[in-house]
Amino acid sequence: MTTTPDITIIGGGVIGMLTARAFNNAGVTVSIIDKSQLGQESSWAGGGILLPLYPWRQADAISYLAAHSLTLYPTLAEQLLSNTGIDPELTRSGMLITDNPDADKALAWCQQYNINHQAAALAQLKQLHRLCIQPLWLPEICHIRNPRLVKALRQDLCNRKIAIEEHTEVTGVRVADNRISAIKTNHGERTVGEVIIASGAWTGTLLQQLLHGLSINSLAIAPVRGQMLLYDTEPGLLTSMVLAGDSYLIPRRDGKILVGSTVEHVGFDKTTTEQAKTTLNEFALSVFPTLERYPLIKQWAGLRPGTQQGIPYITRHPELTNLSINAGHFRNGLILGPASAELMTDIVLANTPHINPEPYHITSPH
């Protein structure tokens, strides 16, 4: 006889996996369902920068989650390594931001959130071929290696004996007495306790499909394609992340350098384009001409769960008493993930949250 898990999470990207882990830490039985393999969508494809880009230009609701996640990441990375043997490569490379016309706002933000900041040193700037405007050096900003993070998270869930169902697509729900009594999948139907939708870019369309009879049956979450390039260089060639305008370079420990990214509203289309390759390549070579000596080895695309302002939904559904949503992290799912998972857990378990949940409600602007 199978027992109904207390929590069923639909979607196993970084948000779903971190949420499953947080419930497991709280002693709650949890299962996770994904239509493909865990962690192979946006969460695999991203750059893993652990800072929203120019957070001082974004909504405060993003900074609250980011600042809290920053305190959680070192322990998370250590635990994943010791529990699984897979190193997610949390790397404190620092970030050089070349152009800061709004430097006053940037410095005020750093002070408010206790982020170490300095004027960029001349030696750092000499590496780059760019006329910088009030360059800013954030020495403690980290990146994490997405494919390794999701691999470690998946292994950690396995080690914790969390039920994982891959290649299982949720296609419908049964609703009775203002709650979801069962979910339908391509492998059949099962009863559920609490349901959490963490389906990334698919969350908006999935809700329409699942909740068509209800008044709140859609959320403004839409796919936003991002393309990236990967160069194969030597370790230490570039020592810090570089953010220049809307594009960036991220040096991994083994010398690979990522260049990203595009922001394209093209629906659920993950194909890569020659145009993006040219634009990103031109950007990379213009800022860091040394790259010309090294091969460009890979290009890929992922679908970010886009919302208007980039504020995620982390909330209970107002009509269905056992449905919650943790989705819509747009460009920041890696940095916002740990704090979002903790907030979701606190909401469902009725604990006092570390962060005011109000900005992440369905009715708040996103």
Ligand SMILES: Cc1cc2nc3c(=O)[nH]c(=O)nc-3n(C[C@H](O)[C@H](O)[C@H](O)COP(=O)(O)OP(=O)(O)OC[C@H]3O[C@@H](n4cnc5c(N)ncnc54)[C@H](O)[C@@H]3O)c2cc1C
């Ligand atoms: C190019 C690029 C660069 C990025 N760079 C950064 C960065 O530097 N820093 C940062 O913080 N963020 C970055 N991001 C954003 C970040 O990757 C996303 O915000 C984050 O991965 C979203 O995680 P998620 O779990 O919500 O979505 P996903 O990882 O997409 O996971 C959603 C999961 O739901 C599953 N699913 C969907 N529908 C169903 C269904 N009906 N039934 C079952 N399962 C379903 C999917 O198969 C998928 O596995 C970047 C994204 C891209 C694309």
